[in-house]
Amino acid sequence: MNERGLVDLFAAMNSLSGPSYECRYYPCHFEDQDCSICFCIFYPCLIYRFGEIVTSSSGMPVWSCKNCHWIHKRENVEEVVTYFSAFPRQVLVEADWRFFSKAFQEILFGKELGYEVGRAYNLMPANFYGFSCRDSDEKAFLAVKIGEEFLGVREVRDFENLGEEVLIPLKSGGILRGFDGKRCVECEL
Numbered sequence: 001m002n003e004r005g006l007v008d009l010f011a012a013m014n015s016l017s018g019p020s021y022e023c024r025y026y027p028c029h030f031e032d033q034d035c036s037i038c039f040c041i042f043y044p045c046l047i048y049r050f051g052e053i054v055t056s057s058s059g060m061p062v063w064s065c066k067n068c069h070w071i072h073k074r075e076n077v078e079e080v081v082t083y084f085s086a087f088p089r090q091v092l093v094e095a096d097w098r099f100f101s102k103a104f105q106e107i108l109f110g111k112e113l114g115y116e117v118g119r120a121y122n123l124m125p126a127n128f129y130g131f132s133c134r135d136s137d138e139k140a141f142l143a144v145k146i147g148e149e150f151l152g153v154r155e156v157r158d159f160e161n162l163g164e165e166v167l168i169p170l171k172s173g174g175i176l177r178g179f180d181g182k183r184c185v186e187c188e189l
Contacts, residue, residue, distance in 0.1 A: 005041035033072035133187035141178035
């Protein structure tokens with residue numbers, strides 16, 4: 001869990017701070033952004049409309065959300081604070097990535113779209129949600145290993161031999177390919 005994000009969430013639950021004009025990085029995203037939750041509690045969300053996998057300077061894959069402004073819009077911060085205010089703080093402290101992913105999906109889509117596949121978690125339906133998709137013969141997608149940080153990515157072609165990984169579509173340019181829960185599909189972002 002992103003400890004700094006949790007600290008920001010707890011502070012926001014006490015009082016929203018709005019723009020942080022004194023921050024040396026302000027505005028890191030856009031003018032008048034809400035800085036109440038500087039470090040996103042949903043990182044890495046693994047939903048392509050908010051970020052993407054890139055290669056770091058050390059050559060390792062990482063989830064980049066540098067172009068995501070979602071958590072810095074006041075109405076979204078208010079919704080996040082309202083959602084998590086229903087939970088005791090100890091539950092949030094002990095929560096794992098899947099708990100926060102489910103919460104993010106419920107906030108965004110009104111329900112959890114991801115589901116368990118053995119020990120893996122299929123997040124592809126959340127990535128495809130709202131997009132017009134078509135059938136695809138391509139059967140590849142990604143299995144992402146996350147723990148305290150982003151640990152690695154591998155391409156897979158079926159649901160066999162999956163560990164405790166998160167399944168997301170394979171992205172090529174603006175096209176996502178994977179399994180929507182019923183069939184292999186591709187759709188444009």
